[in-house]
Amino acid sequence: MADPSSYRPKPGQIPDSPGVYKFRDEHRRVIYVGKAKNLRQRVANYFQDLAGLHPRTRTMVTTAASVEWTVVSTEVEALQLEYSWIKEFDPRFNVKYRDDKSYPYLAVTLNEEFPRVQVMRGAKKKGVRYFGPYGHAWAIRETVDLMLRVFPVRTCSAGVFKNAARTGRPCLLGYIGKCSAPCVGRVTPEEHRELADDFCDFMAGRTGTYIRRLEKDMMQAAEEMEYERAARLRDDAEALKRAMEKSAVVLADATDADLIAVAEDELEAALQIFHVRGGRVRGQRGWVTDKVEAVDTSGLVEHALQQLYGEERGDAVPKEVLVPALPEDAEAVSQWLAERRGSQVSLRIPQRGDKKDLMVTVQRNAQQALGLHKTKRASDLTTRSRALEEIAEALGLDTAPLRIECYDISHLQGDDVVASMVVFEDGLARKSEYRRFQIKGFEGQDDVRSMHEVIGRRFKRYLQDKERTGEWEETPEAAPGAGGPAPGTPGPAPVPAATGPVPAPALTAASPDDEPESPEDDGRPKRFAYPPQLVVVDGGQPQVAAAKRALDELGIDDIAVCGLAKRLEEVWLPDDDDPVVLPRSSEGLYLLQRVRDEAHRFAITYQRAKRAKRIRSSPLDDVAGLGETRKQALIKHFGSVKKLRQATIDEICEVPGIGRRTAESVAAALASTAPAVPAVNTATGEIIEEDDGGSS
Numbered sequence: 001m002a003d004p005s006s007y008r009p010k011p012g013q014i015p016d017s018p019g020v021y022k023f024r025d026e027h028r029r030v031i032y033v034g035k036a037k038n039l040r041q042r043v044a045n046y047f048q049d050l051a052g053l054h055p056r057t058r059t060m061v062t063t064a065a066s067v068e069w070t071v072v073s074t075e076v077e078a079l080q081l082e083y084s085w086i087k088e089f090d091p092r093f094n095v096k097y098r099d100d101k102s103y104p105y106l107a108v109t110l111n112e113e114f115p116r117v118q119v120m121r122g123a124k125k126k127g128v129r130y131f132g133p134y135g136h137a138w139a140i141r142e143t144v145d146l147m148l149r150v151f152p153v154r155t156c157s158a159g160v161f162k163n164a165a166r167t168g169r170p171c172l173l174g175y176i177g178k179c180s181a182p183c184v185g186r187v188t189p190e191e192h193r194e195l196a197d198d199f200c201d202f203m204a205g206r207t208g209t210y211i212r213r214l215e216k217d218m219m220q221a222a223e224e225m226e227y228e229r230a231a232r233l234r235d236d237a238e239a240l241k242r243a244m245e246k247s248a249v250v251l252a253d254a255t256d257a258d259l260i261a262v263a264e265d266e267l268e269a270a271l272q273i274f275h276v277r278g279g280r281v282r283g284q285r286g287w288v289t290d291k292v293e294a295v296d297t298s299g300l301v302e303h304a305l306q307q308l309y310g311e312e313r314g315d316a317v318p319k320e321v322l323v324p325a326l327p328e329d330a331e332a333v334s335q336w337l338a339e340r341r342g343s344q345v346s347l348r349i350p351q352r353g354d355k356k357d358l359m360v361t362v363q364r365n366a367q368q369a370l371g372l373h374k375t376k377r378a379s380d381l382t383t384r385s386r387a388l389e390e391i392a393e394a395l396g397l398d399t400a401p402l403r404i405e406c407y408d409i410s411h412l413q414g415d416d417v418v419a420s421m422v423v424f425e426d427g428l429a430r431k432s433e434y435r436r437f438q439i440k441g442f443e444g445q446d447d448v449r450s451m452h453e454v455i456g457r458r459f460k461r462y463l464q465d466k467e468r469t470g471e472w473e474e475t476p477e478a479a480p481g482a483g484g485p486a487p488g489t490p491g492p493a494p495v496p497a498a499t500g501p502v503p504a505p506a507l508t509a510a511s512p513d514d515e516p517e518s519p520e521d522d523g524r525p526k527r528f529a530y531p532p533q534l535v536v537v538d539g540g541q542p543q544v545a546a547a548k549r550a551l552d553e554l555g556i557d558d559i560a561v562c563g564l565a566k567r568l569e570e571v572w573l574p575d576d577d578d579p580v581v582l583p584r585s586s587e588g589l590y591l592l593q594r595v596r597d598e599a600h601r602f603a604i605t606y607q608r609a610k611r612a613k614r615i616r617s618s619p620l621d622d623v624a625g626l627g628e629t630r631k632q633a634l635i636k637h638f639g640s641v642k643k644l645r646q647a648t649i650d651e652i653c654e655v656p657g658i659g660r661r662t663a664e665s666v667a668a669a670l671a672s673t674a675p676a677v678p679a680v681n682t683a684t685g686e687i688i689e690e691d692d693g694g695s696s
Helices: 039-045 055-063 075-089 137-147 158-167 189-203 208-223 227-245 297-309 330-341 353-395 447-469 541-553 587-615 628-638 641-646 649-653 660-671
Strands: 019-024 030-036 066-071 105-108 117-120 129-131 257-264 268-277 280-290 320-322 346-348 403-412 415-425 435-438 507-510 534-538 560-564
Touching (some): 019 039, 019 075, 030 055, 030 075, 039 066, 075 297, 075 330, 105 189, 117 137, 129 189, 189 208, 257 353, 268 297, 280 297, 280 353, 297 330, 353 587, 403 447, 403 587, 415 447, 435 447, 435 587, 447 534, 447 541, 534 541, 534 587, 560 587, 628 641, 641 660, 649 660
Parallel strands (some): 257 320, 403 534, 534 560
Antiparallel strands (some): 019 030, 019 066, 268 280, 403 415, 415 435
């Protein structure tokens, strides 16, 4: 525990300007980021008598070993820089909201020639229009199914679309009138895009125009005695009305607002957001956070606004944001929101009327979410604690293994041999710390030798980095022959650009005796900061012996090793001839099974991805200087690698961006490779042709 007086800045050293400050621990990791209108006053508050500090603040300042700051011009710039640093450094003492699930959105891919309507989760993509979030994916599909009668937009995948275009036959939706079938040319790209734009306008809340137009056309068709057409228009209008009924009117028509409510206690806080567009609730989501810093309701609201709108632009930021308490710098936050939207944003507390009534409903949802979370967490904590205690007792460990790493080997008949490493901390998966490896020390199938190599590589690097810095450095296994980070997990994080105009710091300073930052010591969170207390391998006695031998060769004797064999789910320990058999009802056995199964899933996913990439490789991959854009241009021009192989050099030169030298290289590469044996989809028996040029 550090004494804050040991790194307290000298009097008068801190400027009295707006800015952002960072606290670092003894390993130079950033543990807290904050902003202030007056840096001198704010930072000085952390160095008062420890007895007068909030318990969480006291823990933070005694964990820290230095403080530094950056001066900016305005409070808005301070807000932007604080958000960027929190995202970059992930400080352990800052409030960070976390979703309890991945919310699905209704997405329209306007960045494609023929836009597609589909369910999407995860990070938002450029050129895609999003609506939601929704509580369940089936709610999106029900809404889309009703609306396809009026807006028959494409919903099929790229593979189905290409197959229909090749055969000249649309899919079932095209036959029943729920798709305009652009794949077979029933509508032009312009007409299909107009349908997609109308679909987006309706989902955005401009509903009255379309219903009135349908009803007018219906009356006109009836007057002209086109009764079948009138009936069809009547059914279309009813379908749109049913789609609208799924989101009830809660505010005056054309109201666009987000309502945010917070429920909190001393330790945790739950946040609920209702997204109202066109007067209707179009989406709802909830977050939960641990109150790891001394923060009141206004501070929780400010952190929520940063996380909610930090990556948004334009209409994704509504005209009105209703909150239970205004942030401390409400004017600066409002200006920041206005910059992100591109127009004025009203940030206020609802005082009366429908908006206040709806806020009561949102607040009630937040209270229920907090109660449910605390109930689940209490149960989970009890179960996880019992599981870890049972593992420690069964394996003869001194303490419960709070960090467990599990390794598995995967291959297909000796090809594409890979390994996985998954991490569980306090009984919970830490997917951001998963790793995958390629076996590069030998060729062929040998699970025992592969396990020895992987364990040796992982802990050899740990010792090297510990010797250099005292902690594990982030070293991605994407080096040749070492795999990369898990799909969907972050690699070495690039420095994100500050939102809005990037502030030009007028002054950057640090507390006395601080060493300058180095590229290896930049304060970002390290993926492998600590070694595990327990290494679990998927396998029996041979795999356990190989893992133990690798650790012994490195001189590591303070990490326990065990193996979980699939046959009888027995636990093997090094140098023991008989396994440890845990009761089938044991929570400890259940946790080990979860860890093992997760390692197996992660390994086989990587192995299949490598195999698929190898199968679908193309001769064009070996042409020097031929990038993905020009490769796709060649395939699009000729239709397939087979037809490209038959083309002359002059014909290849006709492709935009392809010069004669490149054309000669392409022709030589294709001539030197025999046509690949067609790949076969083993599930369907379908032959996978070269239509896509072998892109992976």
